[in-house]
Amino acid sequence: MPRILITNDDGIYSKGIRAAVEAVKDLGEVYVVAPLFQRSASGRAMTLHKPLRAKLVNVPGAKVAYGLDGMPVDCVIFALARFTHFDLAISGINLGENLSTEITVSGTASAAIETATHGIPSIAISLEVDWRKTLSEGEGIDFSVASHFLRRITRTVLEKGLPKGVDMLNVNIPNDATPETGIKVTRLARRRYRPTIEERIDPRGYPYYWIVGRKCEKFEPGTDAYTLKVERKVSVTPINIDMTAGVDLKEVERLLRSGL
Structure with missing residues (x-):
């Protein structure tokens, strides 16, 4: 049977990761x-300055499950060292969407990027949530529709592989999606948030700072953010981890030489 690695950034006790296991447990080991x-x-943070601790955790449907006191990328590295190879990697189901070029900030997407660098077809999957109704670790969230799409996409990738030039898929599910909701292949939006610093004063009169993000409300059609937020469809973005610009490299070289 195919060997499937599942990880996330919400933690091993999140309902989302357990929903992911349940969705694909009969498609592979x-x-x-x-x-x-x-x-x-x-x-893509890694833990390099202290040792990692691993704990066996009971996750129904998994052959084996470890909780690691590290980052999502640490988990990928641990899994590859411990179990050698995988035919597919899944990161999620994440609590909250992961959209735009900011997926490089996301632990969920970055775990899939890490597995993709090892030549493993990868899927990062996230579910839009209403944070006002969300409790810790996904309590109160219905993952059934996200699980439905994850299973469909996983089966397809296992059977047919990813297209040439695609290393991973970044999938986002609307919180009002049904099994009949349409799927649209998209590109990444430029930004989802515009981060800034909010200064506050502690009880002793010293300033402290929060990084906060102001959401962008307008998105270009064809992007993942527009598809999810405006069209209310499932967004699937094919990602190539080679971030080299698709331009004539000689032209860039000539431009640089002209200024020297």
């Missing part, structure tokens, strides 16, 4: 390695 704690917005 499922291994889970995920952070023990919430690691959202960790990007």
Whole structure:
């Protein structure tokens, strides 16, 4: 059977990762390695200055599951060292959408990017949520529709592989989606948030700072953000991890030489 690695950035006790396991457990042999704690917005951070601890966790449907006191990328590295190879990697189901070029900030997307660098077809999947109704670790969230689409996409990738030039898929599910909701292949929006700093004063009169993000409200048609937020469709963005600009490299070289 195909070997499937599942990870996330919300932590191994998140309902989202358990929904992912449930969705694909009969499509392959499922291994889970995920952070023990919430690691959202960790990007491709790795733990290099202290040892990692791993804990066996019971995750129904998984052949084996480890919780790691590290980052999502640490989990991928641990899994590859421990279990050698995988035919597919899934990161999610994440609590909250991961859109635009800012997916490089996301621990969920970055875990899939990491597995893709090892030549493993990868899927990052996220579910839009209403944070006013969300409790810790996804309590109160219905993952059934996201699980439905994850299963469909996983089966297709296992059977047919990813198209040439595609290393991973970044999938976003609207919170009001049904199994009949349309799927649209998209490109990344430029930005989803515009981060800034909010200064506050502590009880002793010293300033401290929060990084906060102001949401962009207008998106170009054809982008993942427009598809999810305006068209209310499932967005699937094919990602190539080679970020080299698709331009004539000789032209860039001539431009640089002209200024020397």
